[in-house]
Amino acid sequence: MTGNKPYVILNHTADLGLLVTGRTIEDVFANAAAALTDLMIGTNAVKQITRRGLDVDGIDRDDLWVNFLREILSLLTSKTYAVKSCQILRMEANQLTAELRGEPYDVVRHVVKTEIKAITYHQAVVRRTRDGWEGKVICDV
């Protein structure tokens, strides 16, 4: 991600809070996928070569938000796939289909800067704001 990043780091005493913004709810999810990659390995290090589908569900929108980020994190921690960008193809109240763009994880180029252990539910929320949408999450680091 370059220029104005659509995410900011929030202060949390022990861990790492993330606030992601977007014009639409789809933007928030897509921006969050890239934000997570940016924090862990830096999106500049990722090439956009292949595409990968992702289906996620949850009990409601906030749970979907956590589960979606969990899947992105899992691709990174299992050294399977590095996401450069993401497009939400279908978004419903408690399920989504996304297309991830990036490349298979390359242990030489994709060096972990910040170890994110997990995505927590604590204060996890996606909501409409005056200017669009925002999503908040606290990651265990």
Added chain:
Amino acid sequence: MDGKARSSVMSDIKLRKLDDYRWEIPRGGAMRVPGRIYASEQLLKSMGADEAPRQVANVAHLPGIIRYSLAMPDMHWGYGFPIGGVAAFDMEEGIVSPGGVGYDINCGCRLVKTRLHRQEIEKPLSELMTALFHNIPSGVGSRGDLKLTLPEEKKVLTDGARWAVSRGFGSAADIETTEDGGCILGADPDAVSSRAMERGRDQLGTLGSGNHFLEIEAVEEIYDSAAAAAFGLEIGQIAIMIHSGSRGLGYQICDDYLAQMVKHLDELELDLPDRQLACTPLRSNRGQQYLAAMACAANYAWANRQMLMHWAAQIFEKTLGMGPRDLGITLLYDVCHNIAKIEKFLVEGKERQLCVHRKGATRAYPPGHPDVPPPYRKVGQPVLIPGDMGTGSYVLVGTRQAYEETFGSACHGAGRVMSRSQATKASRGRSITKEMAERGVLVMASGKGTLREEMPQAYKNLDQVVEVVHQAGLARKVARLRALGCIKG
């Protein structure tokens, strides 16, 4: 307790002062029990900007909680439970909560003694630190030399530190002075997902990142000669403190069960103030499965610390050109500080089995308790409390009072006061390595930003935290160790 109703307000939570070191959050709303925070007035101020007291109150909402929701003096804002939180649950009516254990299951500390005196390592310290830094795998996503086969990984999960000793990492004597003998029974690898098994596969024998460390320390002060003698500690003695946990395996186990429990929350008909508190009845299948998987991660962590200790011992031998007998490397004790344990306590005069969650808190058992290793049974369990990298650590000893009051628990460290980004900002333009060197501590880190994030000012004052534990009678001060060299992940 003087019972004077002095009060203080933190966040939107009212605190009632019970005495100089105890504060109560009175029961209100859907809280089933009150909250209790152990802190001095001074420490309480540093917790003021925090959401931790709200989290203490939130834990009091959980079914089957006994007496109160507790927080130790190193308390700070976590997710779900506060860090420094302790809560005990009834085995019939109560719950188990993966978030109440934390992601890094059996994150813990071990203190390793040597026969070396401080003067003997003054010269070779730098060489020793460099050798440790290059040979102990540390840093983000660090991988070990060992890639376990699946059957071997399962043995690690069921046997813990015993597996490590059986493979030549350390000696059988180390098992005796490890909490629970380095192995919780009932671990079932079938309760662990393939994702978790995969995450743990090549991380055994690695320190990890963040606040995990390996530190060379020297005993600087002794407060209790009898207990120090029982623990084999004397002034000037060199010791090694190791802080690590269950790595990716533990994180994934917590995450897997948390997701499952959130999915089935409606079955419990609970109105939880925070989804991170998701839980399940202890007697349910899911509860038993979680405990079996949690035991796997706990055992993995003990095997991990056993291996790290063994390698550190080998590096000491090689660098100093000394044999094991002269070096005298032995394990003083190993405690876990993120765990749920089935333990027995007296509740209203009756002995009951409870599930005690300690999230950033250590066990602190009294003299005579059968779970205190035989060499220490007369004096009580060693309680290890490390501080920030510029400070060192304390060794305390468990008391009867903690057994009666805090389900045998004390604090686990100093506790953060600054977020990682605040610390990074506050350290801008400074050389933390240089500042540490001026304090007489040689520091090395794998991560670029680790030293900034972990700078001493990011933590509470360890002396103040330990003083509260000591004065409140939860554990008694035995010795203070000073940091000489610290390797951070």
